[in-house]
Amino acid sequence: MINVNIYSTTKNETFAEKAAYNTRVKIYGILSKNIDLGKLGSIIDVGVTADRTHISSNFFENIYPNPERITAFSDQDASWMENEYKGLKFKKGTALEMPFENDTFDLVFSSAVIEHIGSIINQSRFIGECFRISKKYVFITTPNRYYPIELHTVLPFIHWLPKNIHRKILSIMGDGMKFFANEENLNLLSKDNLKKLCKENNIENFHIKTASFLGLSSNLLLIIEK
Numbered sequence: 001m002i003n004v005n006i007y008s009t010t011k012n013e014t015f016a017e018k019a020a021y022n023t024r025v026k027i028y029g030i031l032s033k034n035i036d037l038g039k040l041g042s043i044i045d046v047g048v049t050a051d052r053t054h055i056s057s058n059f060f061e062n063i064y065p066n067p068e069r070i071t072a073f074s075d076q077d078a079s080w081m082e083n084e085y086k087g088l089k090f091k092k093g094t095a096l097e098m099p100f101e102n103d104t105f106d107l108v109f110s111s112a113v114i115e116h117i118g119s120i121i122n123q124s125r126f127i128g129e130c131f132r133i134s135k136k137y138v139f140i141t142t143p144n145r146y147y148p149i150e151l152h153t154v155l156p157f158i159h160w161l162p163k164n165i166h167r168k169i170l171s172i173m174g175d176g177m178k179f180f181a182n183e184e185n186l187n188l189l190s191k192d193n194l195k196k197l198c199k200e201n202n203i204e205n206f207h208i209k210t211a212s213f214l215g216l217s218s219n220l221l222l223i224i225e226k
Contacts, residue, residue, distance in 0.1 A: 047113030138224035
């Protein structure tokens with residue numbers, strides 16, 4: 001069964017969920033080594049989830065010690081976060097047209113969202129929007145398409161096939177996998193894809209790091225500096 005709020009087939013308190021959380025803790029560590037979070041006055045987390053059942057959900061808010069500096073943004077209703085994290089502000093809307101002025105936030109943070117917003121055109125627009133509202137930094141994470149296990153379906157290797165073939169296979173595997181056969185729900189990216197999307201948005205000052213699981217690069221971390 002798929003949890004559509006987090007685009008995942010994994011259940012809480014399983015090995016897969018614990019592994020996802022541990023990887024996200026590593027990602028936070030990489031973020032804090034590359035950006036001095038203590039010097040940032042304003043942060044937006046683009047794509048928070050309404051899910052409250054998984055330990056990996058909204059991990060940034062669970063770790064970062066100054067929630068009053070965070071604006072949580074999502075097309076899901078995660079307004080409960082304002083009660084959970086003192087001083088945090090929640091705003092609902094679409095990540096492809098965010099209701100904020102240019103250069104609003106010191107850091108635009110987004111974890112495992114870009115692969116769920118549809119076409120490559122939407123993904124380019126998403127990066128452009130994150131860059132537009134950022135004053136200093138953008139930090140975007142996404143699963144590495146070329147990791148052997150696809151992290152949403154937990155299926156090996158078939159996601160390395162051309163995308164139309166991968167989606168065809170998923171569509172005949174049953175109702176659970178049909179959800180991920182739709183581009184609007186899952187559109188995996190590679191390091192080269194991220195580089196191309198940055199260039200399309202005339203972004204030059206960026207670099208891509210990786211987070212690893214079992215010795216291989218499982219997640220791509222796009223860091224942009226204005």
